[in-house]
Amino acid sequence: MEHGIILGIVQGIAEFLPISSSAHLVVIPWMLGWKDYGLAFDVALHLGTFLAIIIYFRADWLKLIKSFFSSIKNRKLSTLDEKLVWFILIGSIPGAVGGLLLESKAEGAFRNPLLVAITLFVFGLIIYWQDRVSKKERKIEKIGWKDAIIIGLAQVIAIVPGVSRSGATIVAGLFQGLKREDAAKFSFLLAAPVMAGAGLLKIHDILNQINLEVILSFLSAFVVGLLAIRLLMGYVRKNSFNIFVFYRIVLALILLSIYLYR
Numbered sequence: 443m444e445h446g447i448i449l450g451i452v453q454g455i456a457e458f459l460p461i462s463s464s465a466h467l468v469v470i471p472w473m474l475g476w477k478d479y480g481l482a483f484d485v486a487l488h489l490g491t492f493l494a495i496i497i498y499f500r501a502d503w504l505k506l507i508k509s510f511f512s513s514i515k516n517r518k519l520s521t522l523d524e525k526l527v528w529f530i531l532i533g534s535i536p537g538a539v540g541g542l543l544l545e546s547k548a549e550g551a552f553r554n555p556l557l558v559a560i561t562l563f564v565f566g567l568i569i570y571w572q573d574r575v576s577k578k579e580r581k582i583e584k585i586g587w588k589d590a591i592i593i594g595l596a597q598v599i600a601i602v603p604g605v606s607r608s609g610a611t612i613v614a615g616l617f618q619g620l621k622r623e624d625a626a627k628f629s630f631l632l633a634a635p636v637m638a639g640a641g642l643l644k645i646h647d648i649l650n651q652i653n654l655e656v657i658l659s660f661l662s663a664f665v666v667g668l669l670a671i672r673l674l675m676g677y678v679r680k681n682s683f684n685i686f687v688f689y690r691i692v693l694a695l696i697l698l699s700i701y702l703y704r
Contacts, residue, residue: 445471445476445477446479446483446655446656446658446659447655447658447659447662448470449466449467449470449471449479449483449487449659450487450490450658450659450660450661450662450663450666451662451663451666452466452467452470453466453467453484453487453488453490453491453659453663453666453667454490454491454494454662454663454664454665454666454667454668454669454670455666455667455670456606457488457491457607457608457663457667457670458491458494458608458630458667458670458671458674459608459670459673459674459686460569460606460608460609460612460613460683460686460690461562461606461609461686461689461690461693462558462561462562462600462603462604462605462606462607462609462690463487463488463491463606463607464484464603464604464607465558465561465562465603465604465606467479467484467487467603468553468554468555468558468603469555469558469693469697472555473697473700478553480651482644482647482648482650482651483648483651483656483659485640485641485644485647485648486641486644486648486651486652486656486659486660487659487660487663488637488640488641488663489637489641489648489660489663490659490660490661490662490663490664490667491637491663491664491667492633492634492637492638492641493664493667494663494664494665494667494668494670494671495630495631495633495634495637495667495671496634497664497668498630498668498671498672499627499630499631502631503634505523506523506526506527506530506631507527508523509521509523509524509526509527510524510527510528512524513527513528522583525585526582526585526631529585529586529587529589529590530590530628530631530632530634530635531635532587532590532591532594533590533591533593533594533597533632534594534597534632534635534636534639535594536591536594536595536597536598537594537597537598537600537601537632537636538635538636538639539598540597540598540601541601541636541639541640541643542643553603555697555700555701556697556698556701557602557603557604558603558604558697559604559693559694559695559697559698559701560604560694561602561603561604561605562604562690562691562693562694562697563690563691563694563695563698565604565605565606565609565610565690566686566687566690566691566694567687567691568613569609569612569613569683569686569687569690570683570684570687572613572616572617573613573616573622573682573683573684573687574682576616576617576619577619578616578619578620578621578622579619579621580618580619580620580621580624581620581621581624582620582624582627582628584620585618585620585628588618589615589618589620592614592617592618593611593614593615593618593628593629593632594632595614596610596611596613596614597610597611597632597633597636604694607629607633608626608629608630608633609686611625611628611629611632611633612625612626612629612683615628615629622678622679622682622683623675623678623679626674626675626678627675630671
């Protein structure tokens with residue numbers, strides 16, 4: 443039981459930091475000789491972090507939901523929240539389509555420690571490069587349709603463990619000139635619909651697998667996820683992503699060494 447709870451804690455931390463939660467859910471059982479809980483268990487943990495997003499940004503979600511219905515009623519986008527809710531919906535489409543098309547790969551070929559090591563390393567360098575060269579001038583209020591689509595497309599890449607959904611979408615936001623904290627906030631808001639959709643698609647498998655361990659793992663992912671969001675939102679206001687890049691590269695080298703000499 444403790445293995446599942448530990449993975450829930452790892453999910454809560456790694457989902458929101460740009461270090462790839464899916465990579466950790468693959469490599470930790472592999473490194474420690476634990477059983478592979480499978481994709482349905484991973485999705486159950488992602489539902490825990492989905493709930494963390496909903497709770498942490500609850501004031502934003504209430505405004506966005508109201509704005510969604512007002513935009514339907516008025517048939518126009520007049521306010522920032524009315525625009526933002528549609529940007530989130532449009533930006534979620536690529537990730538949802540990619541998830542459906544690549545589901546079998548996510549359950550099989552992508553759960554490979556060597557692939558995880560490579561993607562951790564390569565995308566770590568991409569995060570470092572983009573964090574250095576991007577202008578980081580625009581606030582979330584300046585997001586447009588083009589930004590939403592580009593950031594949404596980044597979620598497709600993040601289906602591969604080791605890339606990191608938050609890392610990919612934050613990098614895409616930086617590429618579009620967003621400030622670090624605004625790129626992070628839009629990244630988290632954008633994640634919610636895709637997480638909810640993945641949960642619905644796997645709900646039958648999750649219910650068949652549900653037990654006390656899954657419930658406690660879900661709760662640990664939720665609680666730690668709340669703390670991780672708060673940590674990152676405060677951290678990126680004044681700091682670069684270098685510490686996460688360093689962690690990714692070190693972890694990638696450790697994984698590669700274990701893979702080659704095991």
